[in-house]
Amino acid sequence: MTDFVSAEWVSSRGDDLRVVDVRDAWEYDGLGHLPGAVNVPFDSFRADEHGAESDAGEGMLPDEDEWARLLSAAGISPESDIVAYDDHHGVFAARFLVTAELFGHDPDHLHLLDGDFSSWQLERETSSETPDVEPTEYAVQRPASTPLVGPGTVAKAADDPDAVLVDTREDEEYDAGHIPGAVLLDWRDLVDDETRGLLARESALSVLESAGIVPEKRVVLYCNTARRISHTYVVLRHLGFEQVDFYEGSLTEWEAQGRPLETN
Numbered sequence: 063m064t065d066f067v068s069a070e071w072v073s074s075r076g077d078d079l080r081v082v083d084v085r086d087a088w089e090y091d092g093l094g095h096l097p098g099a100v101n102v103p104f105d106s107f108r109a110d111e112h113g114a115e116s117d118a119g120e121g122m123l124p125d126e127d128e129w130a131r132l133l134s135a136a137g138i139s140p141e142s143d144i145v146a147y148d149d150h151h152g153v154f155a156a157r158f159l160v161t162a163e164l165f166g167h168d169p170d171h172l173h174l175l176d177g178d179f180s181s182w183q184l185e186r187e188t189s190s191e192t193p194d195v196e197p198t199e200y201a202v203q204r205p206a207s208t209p210l211v212g213p214g215t216v217a218k219a220a221d222d223p224d225a226v227l228v229d230t231r232e233d234e235e236y237d238a239g240h241i242p243g244a245v246l247l248d249w250r251d252l253v254d255d256e257t258r259g260l261l262a263r264e265s266a267l268s269v270l271e272s273a274g275i276v277p278e279k280r281v282v283l284y285c286n287t288a289r290r291i292s293h294t295y296v297v298l299r300h301l302g303f304e305q306v307d308f309y310e311g312s313l314t315e316w317e318a319q320g321r322p323l324e325t326n
Contacts, residue, residue, distance in 0.1 A: 063299040064159050064172040066260050069182055072096070072145055072175060080138050082146040084154045085179065094188035095179070096147065100136040100195060104154045107132060107161055112287060114311060114318035121310035122287050126202045129165055137195030140167060140203070147175035147182070151253045152260075156292040160308070164210065166203040174296050176259035209295070209308040213316055216241060216282055216309050225280040228273070230290045231313075239323035241284065241316060247273045249290045252297050260297060267301065280305035284312040 072079065081099040083090050090101040107129060113120040124132075138144065144162065146155035152174050159172045175182070182188070219225040220243020229236050229244040236246045251269050254261050261269065275281055281303060283291040288310045298306045317323070 063169045064163060064174065064296050065300045066176040066296070067145055067173040068176050069186055073186065075143070075145075078143060080136070080142045080144050082136065082138075082144055082155070082158060083179075084146055084148050084158050089149065089179075091190070091192075093179075094183070094190050096182060097187065097189040098193050099147075099189075100138075100193065102132055102136055102158065104148070104157065107158060112311075112314045112318075114315040121312065121315065122289075123161060123164065123310060126165065129161065130200045130202050133162075133200040134198050137198055138200055139198045140200065141171070143171045143173070145173040145175055147178055149179040151178055151250070151258050151293075152176075152296075153249065153290060153293040156296045157289050160288075160292040160295055164204075164208050164308075164310075166205050169299075174300075176257075178258050181258040209306055210310055211282065211307040213309070213311060213319060213321060215307065216284065216316070217321070219280070219282040219307075220244065222280070224278075225282060226274050226276075227282045228275060228284070228294070230283060230285045230294045235286075237326040239313075239325050241313070242322055242324045244284070244324075245273050245275070247275060247294065249285075249294045252294065260300070263301065266297065270298075270301075277301075277303050280307065282307040282309060284309040284316070286313050288312050 081096050083095045083099040083101050084104045086103050107124045109122045146158045148154040163169050219227040227244040228247050229240045230249040252266050285291045
């Protein structure tokens with residue numbers, strides 16, 4: 063399953079690892095990047111509008127053909143080992159990895175850098191050279207099953223004693239309106255501000271448990287547009303949670319359908 067990997071692990075892998083930088087092109091070019099990294103900016107793999115607005119039903123997932131084109135140009139094949147990073151504690155990079163998983167890339171070949179560009183450059187060299195990559199012919203092969211769930215499943219989760227519905231937004235957003243029965247877990251609560259990576263395992267599990275999020279329960283995640291839940295999804299899978307549902311439509315779809323909200 064998609065996991066967190068250390069800077070040491072990335073450095074030791076050499077050419078058999080495809081490193082993906084999801085920052086804007088000006089950051090990649092102007093500030094430097096990890097040696098050998100290719101640039102696939104976050105905005106390039108997000109839909110132009112939410113599926114709830116276009117009736118596509120795919121949230122903010124990109125068009126399959128566009129996704130395949132991006133990965134082909136980046137020299138990524140369906141068998142590639144990928145590590146992604148950004149400069150925002152991994153939340154944008156996590157979205158890249160979850161998109162890859164939903165479109166059929168083997169999760170065992172998907173990795174999130176534990177930390178981000180800022181933490182990397184404190185101790186390791188960066189590069190200003192764009193690597194030469196050989197384009198591939200990447201093809202999307204959607205898996206038979208995915209963690210995706212729809213609003214009906216989400217609505218039932220709050221009344222299921224074996225499930226916990228989790229809102230990963232900020233306190234103020236949650237208080238202003240959340241799906242009935244949801245508990246609050248700001249995705250940043252699982253980030254170590256000093257390392258800019260994941261909290262130590264026991265600390266992360268403690269934070270989760272304090273919100274009622276335990277491995278024995280099915281966890282259903284949502285935010286506004288499925289960006290922030292991408293990070294929490296990767297964290298939970300990395301920690302060994304087996305039942306993690308991903309509400310791609312999130313609150314944008316929920317509200318577009320006129321479904322109820324609770325306020326604090």
